[in-house]
Amino acid sequence: MAIDGEAARRIDREDLHADKRANATILIEKQRWVYKQYKFYTQQLQRAVGLIQDDDERKAVNYRYMQGYSYKETLLFFRHGLSGSTIRRKIAEGTESMANTLKLMGFFEQDAADY
Incomplete structure (x- = not known):
């Protein structure tokens, strides 16, 4: 013991x-x-989501990744006229926009930091 x-x-x-x-x-x-x-990391990700220009893209990425809903649950938020493929495209475009923003912020250079 x-x-x-x-x-x-x-x-x-x-x-x-x-x-x-x-x-x-x-x-x-x-x-x-x-x-x-x-x-x-959390603040930078929230800032990158906030800088997505398209409102539907921002909402889709926010529901899917920031709030942690599944893809099916995210679809339920957008049942007012957007198809599943459109929502999938909005999520893909939103994550691409986030990646570009994070790259400009120098987010990925922080991964090399050690304690």
Whole structure:
């Protein structure tokens, strides 16, 4: 039981023993860094969705990806005259617009960041 507890407190597998106080400090700092990265990515994605010019494209991408609805559920939001293929095209064009916006923002260069 002591070995499991000792191994659970280690930050890296290379550590021979766990220093509870130092590892707790490192873990807290790492959690803050991860949250900061998450917050940055979320804000950039929301900004990119907001910059989609076409209203139907923006709504389709928002329902499908930002709010997490399935494709069928997204179709239900647009049953006022748009066909399934049109909605599929709106989602594809909206995601392309988002990708271009994110590329201009330098979003994809942030992936190389390490703690």
